[in-house]
Amino acid sequence: MARLVVVQQQRQPSLSPLPSSFSHFNGTRLHAPQLQFRRKVSQPKETLHVAASNAKEISKERSQQMSLFSRLKTPVSEHFRHDSDRDCVEFSSKTKDFAVPRRNAMALILSAYIFTGGGFGSAAFAQQSLVGLREYIDTFDGYSFKYPKNWIQVKGAGADIFFRDPYILDENISVEFSSPSSSNYKSIEDLGPPELAGKKVLKQYLTEFMSTRLGVRRESKILSTSSRVADDGKLYYQIEVNIKSYANNNELAVMPKDRLVRLEWDRRYLSVLGVENNQLYELRLQTPENVFVEEESDLRRVMESFRVNKIAV
Numbered sequence: 001m002a003r004l005v006v007v008q009q010q011r012q013p014s015l016s017p018l019p020s021s022f023s024h025f026n027g028t029r030l031h032a033p034q035l036q037f038r039r040k041v042s043q044p045k046e047t048l049h050v051a052a053s054n055a056k057e058i059s060k061e062r063s064q065q066m067s068l069f070s071r072l073k074t075p076v077s078e079h080f081r082h083d084s085d086r087d088c089v090e091f092s093s094k095t096k097d098f099a100v101p102r103r104n105a106m107a108l109i110l111s112a113y114i115f116t117g118g119g120f121g122s123a124a125f126a127q128q129s130l131v132g133l134r135e136y137i138d139t140f141d142g143y144s145f146k147y148p149k150n151w152i153q154v155k156g157a158g159a160d161i162f163f164r165d166p167y168i169l170d171e172n173i174s175v176e177f178s179s180p181s182s183s184n185y186k187s188i189e190d191l192g193p194p195e196l197a198g199k200k201v202l203k204q205y206l207t208e209f210m211s212t213r214l215g216v217r218r219e220s221k222i223l224s225t226s227s228r229v230a231d232d233g234k235l236y237y238q239i240e241v242n243i244k245s246y247a248n249n250n251e252l253a254v255m256p257k258d259r260l261v262r263l264e265w266d267r268r269y270l271s272v273l274g275v276e277n278n279q280l281y282e283l284r285l286q287t288p289e290n291v292f293v294e295e296e297s298d299l300r301r302v303m304e305s306f307r308v309n310k311i312a313v
Contacts, residue, residue, distance in 0.1 A: 133301065136161065139309070142277050146305035147173050148298070170267065171287045173302065178280045185275040188235050194225035198239040201271050205243060215248035215259060223268070232307055237273040242266070242289065268292045270299065276308035
């Protein structure tokens with residue numbers, strides 16, 4: 001009984017209250033916070049595990065893409081090339097909306113050249129090709145021809161009809177014919193062959209251009225002579241001549257060195273001859289040589305359009 005009491009007295013210290021401060025205590029309760037701290041440190045491992053799983057998924061996608069390229073058996077450079085080609089096609093299709101028609105582009109270039117000092121002569125060249133031709137028919141005198149639409153008629157010029165370019169005054173067209181009372185032509189061959197007719201035409205031109213000024217000199221030559229049968233079944237002669245006019249810059253100078261010769265003009269004359277109603281008809285087309293080079297196709301169309309017609313009595 002007394003022994004049992006001793007045992008109870010030995011257990012009483014374990015039932016005493018715990019101290020309020022743990023600074024001097026090395027028991028298990030300080031070990032518990034350490035375990036809790038380790039558990040917090042171990043939390044980033046879960047995030048690292050997630051990042052590793054994402055990397056696995058990315059590597060898996062890359063492996064699938066590489067397997068796709070391997071199945072296609074096409075180099076990666078080819079895909080890039082096709083993509084660039086497709087981009088070029090898309091760019092070209094977009095730029096088509098901004099494309100300018102060829103005719104509009106030429107008109108823009110022409111207008112820019114005119115308004116930037118290209119000269120009235122150049123403007124007239126283009127205008128003639130753009131406006132086309134208009135037909136003139138004289139049923140009373142029996143002839144017809146075509147001329148540029150922008151040319152204007154000049155009355156009192158001495159010919160039966162006279163048109164000229166409003167910008168290039170040296171370019172004109174006219175029609176003359178012999179008097180019915182003083183001529184009796186049956187055919188154009190009454191003038192002889194085209195070569196002989198060309199000499200007669202050139203002589204007539206030089207006679208008309210004869211000048212009384214001092215120091216004026218004319219040079220002329222026949223460029224071509226030909227004959228053709230038009231769609232009306234009639235024979236026509238076509239003659240082309242060139243005439244150059246030279247003059248002194250100081251006609252009254254005493255010393256020859258002071259009288260410098262310069263070129264006044266260089267022109268081409270195209271004549272078309274035809275016979276009808278017992279009359280000789282002549283279409284005259286005058287143009288500077290530099291203009292003829294640019295308008296040759298249109299001017300030849302004018303020449304080929306000339307017709308002589310029977311006058312209804």
